[in-house]
Amino acid sequence: MRRVPQQARSRAMVERIIEAARTVLVRDGYESFTTNRVADEAAVSPGSLYQYFPDKSALVTEVMDRWSAEISDRVAASLAATGPVDVKDPGTVRAIADALLTAIESDAGLLRIVWEELPAVRHRAAQHSLENRVRELLAVYLSASGVTARDPSARAWVIVMAVENVAVRWVLDQPGISREALLDELSAMAGGFGAS
Template sequence: MARRPLIKPRKIATQRRSRATVDALVEATARILVKEGFDKASTNRIAAVAGVSVGSLYQYFPSKEALVAAVIERHQQEIMQMVRRELAGVLTESVEKAVHKLVTVAVKAHRVDPKLHRVLAEQIPRVGKLEKLETFNRENFALFSTYLEMHRDELRIDDLGLASFVCVTAIEALTHNAVLHYSRMLSDETMEALVEEAARLVTGYLKR
């Protein structure tokens, strides 16, 4: 049985110079993934693009998979910060407004560096299970479950946990495919119409 690659950093950079080295390595990894793909992202190639030695790379990262994991974590943090900011106050909104905002924010999240987002979505299974992604998903489900609980009297469904799963999964799947795979085919007007239709679909499932 093949050993799973190590994806945790060897050590955390604390000084300004070491943080700059790590940032350069992570940024170089992201650029290579977008332009050349996972298979071309060797540690030698990453070090060369970052302008550091391979020895310096191995001081912080045990493998290229660890570097890809660092890129995923950085990208995920950027998305999480945006989502939290955009959804602040959503718990007090009506069902119609809250669902529309959730779909709109999901589209916006997938538009955060979409080329990198697409590559990472494809490479995550090759890198391994990442706790940060699980945490992000749990956070979305928890927020939506809290919202449904607060608005239970307006809803036709009884199993709020199942409803949260259905809604969040449907919104994620729809917006992921629309933004990352069909964006060239969808005009801004069509994308806005898609948001409206998706919001109508989810609201119709939830409301009495």
């Protein structure tokens, strides 16, 4: 069980450790990630680190949980800012795709670690949590926009999965397709969602 820091100085040290863990994970990769490297990066003793994080796994879990929450918050804020969702409007799908792209581009190094290096069991819960939050928001928006011919939850799932997977591969693979072209293609692909 992770000890919770009580004093401001201890909380600041824990934040430094978490930021250092994120830096080391991106810089060195999952296989080379160690608590000693994190302690060195954070300029704390290994004993201080172990007071709050018993092992490598606890550190990686904290980094993943925070990263997932950051992306989720960014996407939710962007969706909320777009106003009512109308799947017949290509601008809506474009706004959703743009929000997701912006969120995942903000830390492409960590995205690469999550998708290509971490054992799936290490990040699936955080990934599903993010997908569920975005999907639930989108389903509510779809329902509010009067989409009744099909199940808004099913439509939201398909949109989120398609956009997420294409966006992640675009960020990681850098296929030579411009951001604008990608957003155009995602909008065109989702154009059929406005049909009955």
